[in-house]
Amino acid sequence: MILALALLVSTATTFAQKEFIDHFGNVDGITSIYVSKTMIRLLPKLDAGNMDLKKLSQKLESVQILTSENTKASARLRKGCQDIFKRDNYEALMEVKESGKDSATIYLRELSKGRNSFVVFAGDESDLSVIVITGTISVEDIQSITN
Numbered sequence: 001m002i003l004a005l006a007l008l009v010s011t012a013t014t015f016a017q018k019e020f021i022d023h024f025g026n027v028d029g030i031t032s033i034y035v036s037k038t039m040i041r042l043l044p045k046l047d048a049g050n051m052d053l054k055k056l057s058q059k060l061e062s063v064q065i066l067t068s069e070n071t072k073a074s075a076r077l078r079k080g081c082q083d084i085f086k087r088d089n090y091e092a093l094m095e096v097k098e099s100g101k102d103s104a105t106i107y108l109r110e111l112s113k114g115r116n117s118f119v120v121f122a123g124d125e126s127d128l129s130v131i132v133i134t135g136t137i138s139v140e141d142i143q144s145i146t147n
Helices: 002-024 037-042 053-057 071-087 139-146
Strands: 031-036 060-068 091-098 102-112 115-123 128-135
Touching: 002 031, 002 060, 002 071, 031 037, 037 060, 060 071, 071 115, 071 128
Parallel strands: none
Antiparallel strands: 031 060, 060 128, 091 102, 102 115, 115 128
């Protein structure tokens, strides 16, 4: 019984990790990139000023990137992501609006104790980029990337 429950939780968590790519990866006009935990760990030590990317990479489970410069595809991606944010109780941590049209929002969803999914959602009416970072990362880790 416990094994079955653990398997169910594990499957649900894995599904949540790749949900954005699975949902939008084959939509015309949307480019998708998925980087697995193994690939992240294979990256050589990168020099990024004050940041220790090697240490941060040990905390990452996956990175998903979705982008579109097509107005219709961007609208579909925007609507679909907003539905996921609402359904899965993502919390908006920060929002930046520029020129009345451009905006960027960082969302957080706690997956389990210590495991989080951060989403950077940025664009305007005609283009959109969505970056999903999943792992045992904290708000402080995300701040170190964005500073």
